[in-house]
Amino acid sequence: MTFPKVLSPAAPKVPSPAGSGLDGVETLGYPLGALPSVRGPPRAPQIDPTRCDLDGACARECPTGAITLRGPGQPPGISLDYGKCLFCSLCVDACPHQALSSGPMEEMAVLDRSDLVLVRGAPTPAGAPHALREDLRKRVGHLFAGSLSIRTVDAGSCNGCEVEVGALSWPRYDLERLGIHIVASPRHADALLVTGPVTRNMRLALEKTYRAMPTPSFVVAVGACGISGGPFAASAEVEGGVDRVLPVEVYVPGCPPSPLALLYGLWLALGQVEQRMVSGELRSPPRS
Amino acid sequence: MSIPTREGEESPPASPPPTLAPTGDVWRRTRAEEEDLLLRLGLGPTRWSLGERMWWVSVHPDGWVAACEQVTGPLGHPLSTLFAEDVQDRGGGVQVHALFLGNDPTPGVHLCCPLGEREPKLPSLGGTLPYVVPFEREIAEMFGVEFEGALDRRPLLLHETHPRPPLRRGGPSPPSGVRAPYAFTPVEGEGVHEVAVGPVHAGVIEPGHFRFQVLGEKILDLETRFGYTHKGTERLFEGQTVGRGTVWAESVSGDMSVAGGVAYAHAVERALDLALPPEVEEARGLLLELERVAFLSGDVAGISLDVGYAVGAARANIQRERAYGLLQALTGSRLGRFAVGVGGFRRPLALETLDQIPGILRDISEAIQALFDLLLDKSSVVDRLQGTGIVPRWLAEMLHFLGPTARASGLRIDLRADRPYGAYHGREVRVPRGLAGDVLARLTVKVQEILEACRLATLFHRSLNGGVAWRVPVPAPNSSAAAGLGWVESPRGELLVYVQTGTDGRLQRVHVRDASFLTWPAIEFAVRGNIVPDFPLYNKSLNLSYSGYDR
CATH class of the missing domain: 3.30.70.20 (Alpha-Beta Plaits)
Incomplete structure (x- = not known):
């Protein structure tokens, strides 16, 4: 499946001189360019x-x-x-x-919840059929590939995910260079980015925000809490994941997912990349 | 590093009279003098609580208000936190605990008040200490304790009714689905109108509700309502092993994961009477200061953005990204998560980039300093900051605000200097202080704190060059229950974690008091007489945690 590439890769990174942070290019090329190497132990x-x-x-x-x-x-x-x-x-x-x-x-986001589950020692259960989703995805890619407006809702997160979603607007990640904007109102939004395990106290506000979005629209569940309730899943005060309340199109795992992981998730939602994670296994990135 | 002394090692001075003379802003007495004063005030018998490093006094409900007034009055300690515990399984009902932290070397006091099993009741402290009202509201809804004479009996964090108070023992008590009634304080008069904001906000921030009462453009009053991010975290700790509790301690407020993890680890280590080698504490200190640099750079960026100066925001966010990059290089997590553990660290830090740290920190320092000069040079920026959102010193003192907010209003409070822990023993920490209490003062204090954090992180980094023993063996939990208290000066101010382990060595009660819990009311006062469109500016300059408040 190919979509028209509306954007060209950013200029290669020029190393900025020590100190000021004023000169040179701070912004990464990813996801248009290659995934930058990540420092620190993998997790x-x-x-x-x-x-x-x-x-x-x-x-x-x-x-x-x-x-x-x-x-x-x-x-x-x-x-x-x-x-x-x-x-x-x-x-x-x-x-x-x-x-x-x-x-x-970094590149673990999936369209199907079951693709996040790795099963060993028994035949892998067949994943949910992709046909319907593929159709929707094509439409989404067609409609929003050049311009996507996102509204975020914190449905009870610890605010770790907010740090990383907020970081998408920092110079290093600069979401807007991809034609993706974080907007102030759900009325202006095409997609809802939801963090947190969906607390009982936020459920109503989340549903109202979802209903306020014009269609077509889709929902991205962010982080372990957004996907499954994370460490709070056992609490009676939370619903335990966004898909208990709203239909979810994209799941971005992590605690919290890094800005790179979020960029990948959004790029996947727009149909600009193939999904690498299949049945819990990370396949090597496709050659472009 | 000086490990706090164990009981018996310290011989009390012969017979110096207990002094009531204040030294600067604080009262300073030795442990023995503090006990002597407690006994002379009729608060006894006393017991030394090693895990909390404070004097423990049991109080009858009838003497509760008087005892608390003695400690906040003649002893001069503010009430740091108030929480309850269900001790049914130990042959009691509900216990209410009040912790009053002292400034080193004064240990402070833990007042414990056992209540009856049925219809627990306690006189309200709200009349003398207005800032305890949220604590009492929380205890009332979570434990079913009735506070006699309380002026505000509305629920605090629970929006739905519960068949039983959720933190009482006897299985989970899920919300009933019925919304509990909640009334905002009405403001009446010609031309007064209400503006409701939240819980979903326009920016990428946490949920909370703000109810403004506005006359023309002027804000007459603001009332906050929280609880939207309430996840029942304190309940989730119960029954977990002490090692695993770190997960929830780090998730109380995610942008202060390291502070939460260290405060929790200290609480458990003190309860288990476990001393760590100094280099382990210094490695923790490095992570704590890096987290502070990242956090406060974000505040500088936010203030800059909210006055419409995007260049400043971009430059500050570049520094924030650098600090998170350092945390990631050391721990594998940009927020420094899952690194700190009981007994040291859960995993060894990755030290490949250790020698780059001083250079990067120097760059951050210089860039933040240059940015601050630039901001002060722009009259359109200064005009928005000066005289905006004032929190006067008397208010900060009376309502016991914490952290940079209190410091910008003129209070010199910082646990790293006042009650040193871990790596800060014997370490000089320069505590900046503002005077005006406006947004400009908060910005100035935060910039100075970034510079100081860079300096401290460089110091801590140096002592790591020799390598570190990453973990000391954690003793198997013995059969006796133990209590421990952890305190950390988080980027938002004093963070407290109280841990009570049971006879099975598992967590029985964990209470987390984020600085935000005490400091949130500041916003209700800071906005008065200001205008609604400036609200993001006041909010960002205080930058308090919703999740830290709601848990």
């Missing part, structure tokens, strides 16, 4: 099935229950849900067989 857990002996040490460590072992009476297996994962690496450290390692987490 996304990956399971090596040849080493895993299903002893469950990782599952016991996981604070959000993202890792589960198949119960007794079923064929042995383990599943890892990146929609619940906080990328805290506790599971990686807990495994006595070094079956878990850490990988990058």
Whole structure:
């Protein structure tokens, strides 16, 4: 599937002189250019099935229950849900067989919730059919590829996601260069970016904001909380994920997802890139 | 680094009379003098609480108000936090705890008031200490305690009724789906109209509701309502292992993840009587100061943006990105999450970029300084900041505002200097102070704090060059219950985490008091006489946490 590329890659980055931050180009080329290298230790857990002996040490460590072992009476297996994962690496450290390692987490956004779930030791269940979504996605890409207006709603986040969504407007990420704008009112918006586990106290405001958007529109669930309730899923005060309340088109995992991950998620929503994460496995990026 | 002394190691001075003379802004007494004064005021018997580093006194409900007035009056400590705990499983009802932090070396006081199991009641402190009203409203809705004589009995964080108070023991108490009645204070008169803002705001910020009463262009009154981000976090701690509790401590306010993690870790480590090597604390100090640089640079950017000066915002946000880049390089998380843990760190820091840190911090310092000069050079910027959103000193003192807000109003309060913890023992921390209490004063204080944070981070970075023992072994929880208190000067001010472990070594009660909880009322006063369109400016200059308030 191809869409007309309405934008050309940004100029290559000129290293800015030390100090001022006044000269040179601060802004990244991504997602038009290549994914920049990310400093610091990677955080996304990956399971090596040849080493895993299903002893469950990782599952016991996981604070959000993202890792589960198949119960007794079923064929042995383990599943890892990146929609619940906080990328805290506790599971990686807990495994006595070094079956878990850490990988990058920037391009993990998916259109289908089930694509965030990795299942090992049993045949992978077939994902939901993409046909309908593909149709919608084409329409969205056609309508909004050159200009997308976003309204964000914090449905009870810890404000970590707000830092990163806000960072999209900083010079380094500069969302507007992609024709994407964060607007003040849902009446002006094509898409709703929702963070937080949807608290009981925010549910009504979230629904009203959604209804105030003109159609066609779509919803992006941001972060572990937005996807699954994250560490708050067990609380009686939260609904436990945006898709319990609204139809969600794109899921961007992370705690919080980095600005790069959010850029990728939005670019995916616009049909400008192929989804890399399929059934919980990150495929190598397609050649353009 | 001096680890706070253990009980018995410190011999009380022979017989110096307890002094009531203030030194500067604060009262300073030794631990023994503090106990002596407590006993002379009739507050006893006292017990030294090692995990909290303060004197513990049990108080009868009848003497509650008098005891609190003694501590805030003659002892001179403000009430730092008020919370309750259900102790049914230990043969009691509800206990109400009031913590009064002292300035080093004065330890401070923990007043504990056991209430009956049925229909727990306590006289309200609202008459003498107006800033305790939100605390009492929260305890009333979460534990079903009735505060006699309370003027404000509206719910605080819960918008729906609950069949049982949700923090009482005996299983979860989900919201009923029925909205609890809530009345805003009406303002009447010819030409007075109401402007309702929120919970969904125009910017990328958290949800909260603001109800303005406006006459013409002038704001007569503002009432805030929160609770929209209430996630029942304090309940989620219960029953968890002490190691895992970090996850929720870091999620109380995500832009202060490191501060939350360190405050929680300190609370548990003090409860377990665990001392860390100085280099571990200094590594934590490095993360704390980097977080402060990033956070406060964001405030400078926000203030600049809200007066329509986009260039300033862009330049400050470049510095903020640099600071988050450093946190990411060290921890793998831009917000410094999942790094700090009980007993040190959860994972070793990545030290490949360690030698670049001083250079980058120097660049940030210079860029922020240059930006500040630029802002002050623009009359159109200064005009919007000067005399706007004033929080007078008397108000900041009376309502116990914290952090940069209080400092900009002239109070010299900073836990790093007043009650040093971790890496700040024996370390000089320069505490900036404003006078006017307006947006310009808050901007000035925040700029100075960025420069000071860069200086401290460079110092802490130096002591890491020798490598660090990342984690000390955490002792297996023993069978006795223990309490611990963690305090950290977060970018928003004093952050407190109180931890009570049970006999099974798991978390029994965790209470988190963000600086925002005490400081939010500042906005209701700062806006009076100002205009509604400037509201984003007052809000950004205070930059308080909704999630930290609601939890």
